[in-house]
Amino acid sequence: MRKTLLAASAVMMALSGAAYAQTTVITTQDPAVTNSTVVVPGEVRTYVMEQSVPSVAYEGTIAVGTALPDTVEVHTIQEQPDYAYTVVNDRRVIVNPQTRTVVQVLE
Template identity: 50%
Template structure:
């Protein structure tokens, strides 16, 4: 019983870290599903709930809005910043990259977007870290 409590506690503490570590190209719904399955294997029903929350990018562009959002970015002719490194979740972009507000019709978010190496990304404006790769 104590071991089960330790596992559940560890999963609960890992939610913020796992939420920001979403893999490129996986939407919030798919990430939530993957997290729920993994959580169920490790922690049973409670693990499924925690894993489902951890798999989604909190405050990101929901999977059902990603295609529309990408079309919006293309129509706006947002310039692409050329970056020598890999563009992935967790990458800290240089300070000179310009970030744009996400229109409210795509959901409320504290993040901003930009285009890097022809890929639309959401970025935390405080840390300049990529939190979601849209395309």
């Protein structure tokens, strides 16, 4: 009985270790496209969240892939020229400055 309990405990510990072996990868390098999702560097997200700019009212849907009209002011990020940002309908968005396309909506 004792050997069975000991063996069962060893199996449970071995199986639970596999669950803890999961890995989370956070990238802070150049953007990468993964299944049509752009992975934005962490410092860009942090910068955008810290900025205080007024929200712009927009009647369309704000989602990844939406091209913002010229009437929406987009702010460039000097240290990260591949990204810009704005606040639309009280939602912060990261934008491709060349195409004005939303690449990420921050929550």
